Amino acid sequence: MKKPSIPKGTRDFSPVEVTRRNYIMDTIKGAFHNFGFQPIETPSFENSETLMGKYGEEGDRLIFKILNSGDYLRKVDDATYTEKDSGKLTPKISEKALRYDLTVPFARYVVQHQNDITFPFKRYQIQPVWRADRPQKGRFREFYQCDADVVGSTSLWQEVEFVQLYDTVFNKLKLDGVTIKMNNRKILSGIAEMIGAEDKLIDFTVALDKLDKIGEEKVKAEMLEKGISQDAIEKLKPLFSVSGNASEKLATLKTLLSVSTIGMEGISEMECIVNAIETLKLSAATLEIDVTLARGLNYYTGAIFEVAAPKNVAMGSIGGGGRYDDLTGIFGMKDMSGVGISFGLDRIYLVLEELDLFPKTVTANTRVLFINFGEKEALYAMQAISALRKEGIPAELYPDSTKMGKQMGYADKRDIPFVVLAGESEMSDGNYTLKNMKSGEQLKLDRAQLLSKLK
RNA sequence: GUGGUUGUAGCUCAGUUGGUUAGAGCGCCUGAUUGUGGUUCAGGAGGUCGUCGGUUCGAGACCGAUCUUCCACCCCA
Numbered sequence: 001m002k003k004p005s006i007p008k009g010t011r012d013f014s015p016v017e018v019t020r021r022n023y024i025m026d027t028i029k030g031a032f033h034n035f036g037f038q039p040i041e042t043p044s045f046e047n048s049e050t051l052m053g054k055y056g057e058e059g060d061r062l063i064f065k066i067l068n069s070g071d072y073l074r075k076v077d078d079a080t081y082t083e084k085d086s087g088k089l090t091p092k093i094s095e096k097a098l099r100y101d102l103t104v105p106f107a108r109y110v111v112q113h114q115n116d117i118t119f120p121f122k123r124y125q126i127q128p129v130w131r132a133d134r135p136q137k138g139r140f141r142e143f144y145q146c147d148a149d150v151v152g153s154t155s156l157w158q159e160v161e162f163v164q165l166y167d168t169v170f171n172k173l174k175l176d177g178v179t180i181k182m183n184n185r186k187i188l189s190g191i192a193e194m195i196g197a198e199d200k201l202i203d204f205t206v207a208l209d210k211l212d213k214i215g216e217e218k219v220k221a222e223m224l225e226k227g228i229s230q231d232a233i234e235k236l237k238p239l240f241s242v243s244g245n246a247s248e249k250l251a252t253l254k255t256l257l258s259v260s261t262i263g264m265e266g267i268s269e270m271e272c273i274v275n276a277i278e279t280l281k282l283s284a285a286t287l288e289i290d291v292t293l294a295r296g297l298n299y300y301t302g303a304i305f306e307v308a309a310p311k312n313v314a315m316g317s318i319g320g321g322g323r324y325d326d327l328t329g330i331f332g333m334k335d336m337s338g339v340g341i342s343f344g345l346d347r348i349y350l351v352l353e354e355l356d357l358f359p360k361t362v363t364a365n366t367r368v369l370f371i372n373f374g375e376k377e378a379l380y381a382m383q384a385i386s387a388l389r390k391e392g393i394p395a396e397l398y399p400d401s402t403k404m405g406k407q408m409g410y411a412d413k414r415d416i417p418f419v420v421l422a423g424e425s426e427m428s429d430g431n432y433t434l435k436n437m438k439s440g441e442q443l444k445l446d447r448a449q450l451l452s453k454l455k
Numbered sequence: 456g457u458g459g460u461u462g463u464a465g466c467u468c469a470g471u472u473g474g475u476u477a478g479a480g481c482g483c484c485u486g487a488u489u490g491u492g493g494u495u496c497a498g499g500a501g502g503u504c505g506u507c508g509g510u511u512c513g514a515g516a517c518c519g520a521u522c523u524u525c526c527a528c529c530c531c532a
Binding site: 058059135346347407 | 456488489490491492493505522523524525526527529530531532
């Protein structure tokens with residue numbers, strides 16, 4: 001018989017994995033609450049028109065489309081069918097699609113429920129999203145995002161709080177050495193303006209983003225290839241060597257971008273955030289200015305964040321976010337600024353695993369197993385089990401009265417620390433024999449003693 | 456979506472230039488041990504070699520397609 005399997009890029013989670021994932025999720029949730037965010041949930045699939053075109057051309061390709069139900073092909077006209085143009089056929093046979101991220105559904109939620117929402121609205125959302133990508137290490141086709149966003153406030157204090165939120169979570173997870181990289185879309189625009197390549201902003205930033213990965217020369221080559229002039233690239237030169245701490249970098253940028261109003265605006269925003277964080281201090285993370293950071297440009301308009309795992313772990317970013325002044329604009333609601341961040345649960349899991357940072361605490365395991373000696377003995381055991389459970393001590397009875405070796409082996413394999421043996425002789429004395437599986441020590445106890453011993 | 460890579464027992468993997476009945480370790484089951492697990496010993500079960508097709512007298516091995524794994528690109532958590 002063919003062995004069953006699961007689709008590419010999806011995973012099953014074992015009890016240990018679920019426990020560990022819950023540990024991360026509970027930590028993040030706790031911090032979200034602590035910072036005043038409220039939870040919402042949205043459907044796992046949306047109308048296609050809600051998602052399509054919101055993530056760029058590449059995004060559209062990676063959205064999982066859901067086939068219409070019924071005899072969907074019959075409703076397609078012959079011309080469209082014969083043409084075999086997927087782009088034209090898809091909207092006719094698919095009207096729903098799986099959630100691709102949590103930000104766009106959130107924007108939809110805000111616009112749809114605007115009359116019931118009190119602004120500024122701080123929401124968090126922890127749900128799976130789906131991408132039809134090719135899986136790699138730390139990249140799956142089904143994965144969880146943990147997002148926190150605020151809409152309805154342009155205050156830079158939000159950005160400051162998000163930096164603190166990142167720091168709080170990583171501190172609680174004992175994950176030291178993460179770097180929160182920060183940039184600002186306005187600075188990128190300013191640079192493009194300065195070199196006279198405003199129209200090539202996206203191409204220019206995508207190339208710039210690769211600086212630490214492929215090096216200065218290759219970045220220049222890619223820019224040249226995208227039609228950015230040699231002259232313009234020359235003007236970028238000082239940018240490649242911006243160094244020092246945050247304040248020093250800002251000072252350098254100020255002289256470089258003095259000609260650009262928008263660039264200066266970005267610098268002053270970053271300055272505000274950096275100054276606040278310098279006073280408030282971070283404990284687990286470092287805030288770093290990185291003018292080459294350029295993610296999510298399809299909607300970010302101000303601050304851009306990306307969190308890098310500690311340097312000794314080979315892992316891409318474990319979180320990201322930014323400010324988007326007009327996210328709800330795509331659904332017809334103007335002047336609603338938003339800013340938010342996201343935690344990559346699956347990647348954080350891999351990092352904690354690699355650094356052996358999961359707490360050793362005994363997982364929500366059974367504390368005591370009662371050996372089953374038969375009907376009468378099982379009933380006797382159940383009385384003690386009920387009493388233990390009432391005290392909050394996880395206890396269970398081996399369901400079948402099979403050979404003792406098998407029952408003991410079960411306790412051993414499941415790492416259950418105590419076993420109770422209660423057969424005829426114990427029953428007649430009103431006792432229970434408690435065995436410590438680690439030391440092998442055995443004690444005869446009455447029910448009250450058993451309870452206090454297992455507490 | 457582009458290029459490469461991987462698939463043999465429940466798990467980790469051997470398997471020679473194509474040649475008879477495909478192996479090991481771990482795990483599992485049974486017994487030594489009918490009220491004592493983790494150790495030891497003896498025995499046992501388990502595989503249409505990812506799938507489909509092709510070459511050949513003969514394919515786990517060679518060829519093609521497809522699925523899967525991992526990697527790079529693209530992009531991203």
